[in-house]
Amino acid sequence: xxxxxxxxxxxxxxxxxxxxxxxxxxxxxxCKSADFLFLQRLTGLSKGNLSAHLSRLEEGGLVAIAKSFxxxxxxxxxxxxxxxxxQLERYWNDLERFxxxxxxxxx
Amino acid sequence: xxxxxxxxxxxxxDLTTNYSDRQGLRIVPMGLALILQTIPQVPTSxxxxxxxxxxxxxxxxxxFLIGRYYRRRFGTVEEVxxxxxxxxxxxxxxxxFVFMVAMAVDLSAHxxxxxxxxLVAVWLTVTAWRSRAVRGEYLTIGVVLALLSxxxxxxxAPPAVGRAYAxxxxxxxxxxxVRDHLSxxxxxxxxxxxx
Numbered sequence: 480x481x482x483x484x485x486x487x488x489x490x491x492x493x494x495x496x497x498x499x500x501x502x503x504x505x506x507x508x509x510c511k512s513a514d515f516l517f518l519q520r521l522t523g524l525s526k527g528n529l530s531a532h533l534s535r536l537e538e539g540g541l542v543a544i545a546k547s548f549x550x551x552x553x554x555x556x557x558x559x560x561x562x563x564x565x566q567l568e569r570y571w572n573d574l575e576r577f578x579x580x581x582x583x584x585x586x
Numbered sequence: 587x588x589x590x591x592x593x594x595x596x597x598x599x600d601l602t603t604n605y606s607d608r609q610g611l612r613i614v615p616m617g618l619a620l621i622l623q624t625i626p627q628v629p630t631s632x633x634x635x636x637x638x639x640x641x642x643x644x645x646x647x648x649x650f651l652i653g654r655y656y657r658r659r660f661g662t663v664e665e666v667x668x669x670x671x672x673x674x675x676x677x678x679x680x681x682x683f684v685f686m687v688a689m690a691v692d693l694s695a696h697x698x699x700x701x702x703x704x705l706v707a708v709w710l711t712v713t714a715w716r717s718r719a720v721r722g723e724y725l726t727i728g729v730v731l732a733l734l735s736x737x738x739x740x741x742x743a744p745p746a747v748g749r750a751y752a753x754x755x756x757x758x759x760x761x762x763x764v765r766d767h768l769s770x771x772x773x774x775x776x777x778x779x780x781x
Contacts, residue, residue: 505595509602510663517605517661521598523775556662 494539495570499524500532504559504567507542512558533557541566601773605663609656610766613759615648620756624749660774681709700735703751707731723765727758 495501502522506513519529536542541563545556559567601608619641622628630637688702711728714721734754737747 502595502598505598506602509599510605510665512664513602514662517663519777520660520774521601523777525778528778 491573492566492570494535494541495567497532499528500536503529503532503536503557504541504563507557507559508564508567512556515555515557518557536563539566597773601770602663603665605665606653606656608766608770609653610763610768610770611655612649612652612763614763615652616645617756617759617763619645619648620752620759622756624753624756660770698739700738700747700751703748704732704735706755707735721762721766723758723762727755727762730758731755 495504499522503518506518506521515526515529515533518533519526522529524532533542533544537544540560543558543560545558547554547556606612622644623637623641628637632640685702685705688705691697691701707728707730709728710724710731714724714728731751731754734747734751737750
């Protein structure tokens, strides 16, 4: 017998499942890297909120953050790690599996 | 609800994948440069340099300068290239070579169709058809340009077709660029205020 859906959902990666972080990871999975300004414009998050989300993703090993200078302007570049790509792939596979199982449910 | 809830993930992926192609204003100078060549009062050369080369320089210079505006306003994305750099350069050289041959044919053999124009139209149509980056409007532009290239068969003398072609190509590039820019800008949600 398969696991009850609630327990399955509890197993979803919560680091990825949060909407803002999922948006960030979706963008980063489509490119080599992006800078902080792009992710801020894309998500509409404040600098503080975006920094907090990026820190959590970096702590989880999903993204790598590099700080540099473009002339005199500080620049923060964010790239997804190979582990991050694997985990995002796993997350989508999990969701896909749950959806397939949900299709079998009867009212 | 956070601002990110309003932006579909598919669109985020698509915009990031084709980030520089979505920056529509970058092709507007090329459109203006094409139109510039069709104005009768504009001299055919300036300081001994052919106006076509000057227009090309304006178009390419504008493309890169406007890229800086997008980088400052919307940030930078390092895109994943489809092909290796060598393949891309080889492809560009081949396209340029074929175009030069077509232009030579137009100038020397005076064929009943505008060959170089038709070549650009076919290239644009095929690229728009298969590319993940180019939008539907470029398919329309390609078809319109192909029809313009065939005009010498029916009504116009080739030089007049060349001018009409450059004008409409420039005009449609400007329209497509502005349209792309507006949808690019509308894509980004308003940024949250710091508390």
